[in-house]
Amino acid sequence: MKQQVIVSGIGGQGVLFLTRVIAQVAVNRGMAVLTSETHGMAQRGGTVLSTIKVGDFAGPLIRAGQADLGLLLWEENLAVHQPLLKEDGKLYLNTATEGAEERINASGIARSLGNAVLANLVLLGLAVRQQVLFCTAEECETAIRQLAPQKFVEQNLEAFHKGLKK
Amino acid sequence: MKQKIELLMGNEAIGQGLIEAGCQIAAAYPGTPSTEILQAVIDRRVQAAEPLHIEWSVNEKIAFEVALAASYTGKRSVAVMKQVGLNVAADPFMRTAYLGVKGGMLTIVADDPGPHSSQNEQDTRLFCLQARVPVFDPASPAEAKELVPLAFELSEKYEMNLVLRPTTRICHSRQNVAFKEPLKLERSANFEKDPTRWAATPAFLPQLHRKLNTNLEKIAAEPALQPRLSKGDSSHPRTALVASGIVYAHLVDLLEELGLRGRIDLFQVLMPYPLNPEFSKQLQQNYNRVLILEETYPLIELQLAHPGAVGKQNGAIPREGELTPDIIHQVLADFLNLPSPQQLPPPQRGQRPSLCPGCPHRAAFYSIKQCFPKGIFPSDIGCYTLGLNLGAVNTVHCMGACISKGAGFYQAYAQDGAFTTIVVTIGDSTFFHAGIPALINAVIQQARIIVVVLDNATTAMTGGQPVPHMGVAAAEKSTKAIAIEPLVRASGVDFLETCDPYDKERFERLLHEADTYIRSEQGGVAVLISRHGCTMDPAVRKAQDSFRVTINDSCVGCRKCVEAFECPALSMDNKKNIALVNQDRCIGCGTCIPVCPVNAIIKEEK
Numbered sequence: 001m002k003q004q005v006i007v008s009g010i011g012g013q014g015v016l017f018l019t020r021v022i023a024q025v026a027v028n029r030g031m032a033v034l035t036s037e038t039h040g041m042a043q044r045g046g047t048v049l050s051t052i053k054v055g056d057f058a059g060p061l062i063r064a065g066q067a068d069l070g071l072l073l074w075e076e077n078l079a080v081h082q083p084l085l086k087e088d089g090k091l092y093l094n095t096a097t098e099g100a101e102e103r104i105n106a107s108g109i110a111r112s113l114g115n116a117v118l119a120n121l122v123l124l125g126l127a128v129r130q131q132v133l134f135c136t137a138e139e140c141e142t143a144i145r146q147l148a149p150q151k152f153v154e155q156n157l158e159a160f161h162k163g164l165k166k
Numbered sequence: 167m168k169q170k171i172e173l174l175m176g177n178e179a180i181g182q183g184l185i186e187a188g189c190q191i192a193a194a195y196p197g198t199p200s201t202e203i204l205q206a207v208i209d210r211r212v213q214a215a216e217p218l219h220i221e222w223s224v225n226e227k228i229a230f231e232v233a234l235a236a237s238y239t240g241k242r243s244v245a246v247m248k249q250v251g252l253n254v255a256a257d258p259f260m261r262t263a264y265l266g267v268k269g270g271m272l273t274i275v276a277d278d279p280g281p282h283s284s285q286n287e288q289d290t291r292l293f294c295l296q297a298r299v300p301v302f303d304p305a306s307p308a309e310a311k312e313l314v315p316l317a318f319e320l321s322e323k324y325e326m327n328l329v330l331r332p333t334t335r336i337c338h339s340r341q342n343v344a345f346k347e348p349l350k351l352e353r354s355a356n357f358e359k360d361p362t363r364w365a366a367t368p369a370f371l372p373q374l375h376r377k378l379n380t381n382l383e384k385i386a387a388e389p390a391l392q393p394r395l396s397k398g399d400s401s402h403p404r405t406a407l408v409a410s411g412i413v414y415a416h417l418v419d420l421l422e423e424l425g426l427r428g429r430i431d432l433f434q435v436l437m438p439y440p441l442n443p444e445f446s447k448q449l450q451q452n453y454n455r456v457l458i459l460e461e462t463y464p465l466i467e468l469q470l471a472h473p474g475a476v477g478k479q480n481g482a483i484p485r486e487g488e489l490t491p492d493i494i495h496q497v498l499a500d501f502l503n504l505p506s507p508q509q510l511p512p513p514q515r516g517q518r519p520s521l522c523p524g525c526p527h528r529a530a531f532y533s534i535k536q537c538f539p540k541g542i543f544p545s546d547i548g549c550y551t552l553g554l555n556l557g558a559v560n561t562v563h564c565m566g567a568c569i570s571k572g573a574g575f576y577q578a579y580a581q582d583g584a585f586t587t588i589v590v591t592i593g594d595s596t597f598f599h600a601g602i603p604a605l606i607n608a609v610i611q612q613a614r615i616i617v618v619v620l621d622n623a624t625t626a627m628t629g630g631q632p633v634p635h636m637g638v639a640a641a642e643k644s645t646k647a648i649a650i651e652p653l654v655r656a657s658g659v660d661f662l663e664t665c666d667p668y669d670k671e672r673f674e675r676l677l678h679e680a681d682t683y684i685r686s687e688q689g690g691v692a693v694l695i696s697r698h699g700c701t702m703d704p705a706v707r708k709a710q711d712s713f714r715v716t717i718n719d720s721c722v723g724c725r726k727c728v729e730a731f732e733c734p735a736l737s738m739d740n741k742k743n744i745a746l747v748n749q750d751r752c753i754g755c756g757t758c759i760p761v762c763p764v765n766a767i768i769k770e771e772k
Contacts, residue, residue: 010516010517011519012522012751019340020173020340023173023340024173026342027171027172027173027342032341032342033173033340033341033342034306034339034340034341035339035340035341036335036338036339037175037338037339037340038282038338039198039199039202039283039337039338040198040199040282040283040627040628041198041283041519041549041551041552041627042282042283042519043519044519044520044521044522044549044552045517045519045520045522045734046516046517046518046519046520047515047516047517057419058305058306058414058415058416058418058419058422059305059306059335059412059415059416059418059419059491060335060339060340060341060415061335061416061490061491062491063420063490063491063492063495064492064508064510065508066423074517076516076517077516077517079514080513080514080515080516081516083510083511107750111750116750
């Protein structure tokens with residue numbers, strides 16, 4: 001099994017956390033995984049992109065037109081990062097507006113849970129529900145429990161479940 | 167027992183590798199993309215089998231020298247920095263090549279091809295050629311970790327400082343990485359005095375230089391460091407691919423996708439300097455055409471001097487920027503006459519970064535720009551570089567340069583009898599790193615400039631490392647606090663004020679007073695410390711007043727809050743031509759309120 005995933009957003013939206021959750025699931029399964037992340041100045045509210053490659057790969061970056069799945073937390077990144085997806089790649093977009101792609105107001109849902117940053121896990125839940133990610137909901141829950149700070153675990157799981165059951 | 171495997175960032179893998187290899191002294195100055203290496207050593211220090219001294223040094227030169235002397239005692243040590251940090255540490259680094267080390271010493275220097283977060287994209291490997299220091303170029307986080315113990319062993323075998331050079335894509339990649347039991351070396355500090363070496367005068371240097379050259383020849387021939395060949399199937403006769411670092415990994419994935427893996431001879435170069443002359447000979451004898459892929463400068467290409475080389479020197483490979491998999495695809499297609507990859511739409515720039523909502527630097531920059539619309543604003547390296555977005559930063563160069571540049575601007579104008587208000591901005595960590603000598607120099611050269619020290623009580627850009635005036639060292643250890651004010655006074659500065667930039671009225675009054683002072687007969691350097699904690703720190707946010715900030719009907723759509731103040735929590739509703747507050751991002755600091763000319767930004771107590 002091989003899968004290439006991009007996670008896109010702006011600094012402060014929890015792109016790194018979402019990247020780690022997905023990669024942790026692969027590690028828990030005993031699968032090889034590579035990610036690349038954006039750190040440094042771009043984290044100050046600029047566009048950030050993570051790539052995740054699950055399976056037998058040597059390098060972490062994804063060429064244009066090669067990603068199987070895109071999770072986009074920031075609508076304005078659509079034009080920037082859509083070219084990374086395969087023609088038949090799946091794209092999930094966090095937005096309150098209408099449009100062509102599969103859209104969900106993840107920030108709105110997250111806000112109702114008390115923190116807009118949880119949009120990252122709402123979007124993950126949606127991708128898992130659509131069975132486009134290599135893993136199951138239970139595996140994601142395990143990874144979230146492993147990685148979230150203790151006092152936020154339940155809130156994180158709640159956000160994930162909102163996406164899962166929307 | 168099942169081997170422990172964890173998902174580690176490249177920098178964490180290197181940090182873990184340092185602990186496992188029995189490193190006992192680790193010193194660094196933070197800088198993207200290297201920062202998390204020392205942080206990982208701090209976070210994992212309980213695993214160490216023996217005492218471990220960890221420090222965030224005041225700058226890279228100091229970090230290097232601390233690690234160096236520790237190595238003289240026979241212990242393993244490391245200095246960690248980003249590529250431009252090596253420029254700061256260049257002086258001790260160059261001499262160390264001649265004098266050598268005792269206990270294993272590594273210098274880990276993280277390069278930033280792109281660059282993503284740096285002031286240039288210099289290649290540490292080429293620096294190592296000039297310094298005559300062997301350098302390792304790992305292709306993955308796991309390989310970076312594996313090279314750490316090997317590098318320590320060879321450092322001890324040849325008594326040489328060695329460099330491990332990860333790049334951004336290694337540092338900030340994650341991978342499943344296997345753990346090992348940390349080594350217990352049981353070494354006691356034992357400095358054996360040898361003035362002909364540790365204090366070598368010119369009389370002893372030719373012999374040390376000779377020894378260095380001999381060592382370089384020997385290490386180039388070390389079996390563990392020879393280029394690794396993956397044989398092809400002779401479908402591409404007398405053709406080879408040579409790659410090092412992360413570029414090798416990109417190439418492997420690309421060959422796999424194109425069905426070319428195992429079809430063409432492929433060499434991975436682990437140690438790009440010094441290259442074994444036998445490798446050059448082998449390539450010259452066996453191959454007519456060699457594609458050489460490396461970041462960022464053509465170091466392997468220069469050493470190989472192969473007549474059939476295809477690379478950066480003949481223009482086949484871009485000479486600047488990161489070698490992304492897409493670029494490598496095009497290069498490989500050209501080299502092997504494959505169908506060209508699909509033309510990509512020109513890459514688009516995403517959202518530019520900005521100072522965070524509530525950032526005290528924004529308030530300071532806004533006031534500086536308001537008070538001196540025609541001023542000259544030299545600034546420096548850190549989050550506050552983003553003062554660019556407010557038009558309050560005119561120059562950014564290298565750590566600490568802003569004060570000396572402010573003085574240089576002053577001298578050039580002053581000799582024409584001209585005077586412009588020059589306001590220098592420098593962060594607290596940068597001030598300690600390289601600002602103090604520059605401040606003393608500006609004072610004794612009688613420059614008339616305003617220096618604003620943006621004191622947010624942390625090294626914010628790299629994630630909040632401790633700064634000397636807070637009384638806390640690495641791993642939350644308490645230590646003596648070195649306050650900024652007495653240092654400024656002792657540097658000969660007579661005008662010194664401190665103010666929270668959230669207090670706009672007072673801050674601007676003090677800026678005008680500073681301006682009056684530098685223009686007065688007895689004037690010189692004026693220092694204003696802009697003091698407010700970094701709002702990335704939850705404790706700072708919690709301690710300050712917070713309001714629900716909204717915009718009422720009187721907004722006239724002048725865009726001042728969105729453009730001149732540039733808070734990312736504010737945006738324009740272009741249809742209605744009014745400003746909007748994004749409540750997800752607003753931290754309720756209220757610093758935008760006095761910016762509005764029609765008082766349309768209002769606050770309610772939360």
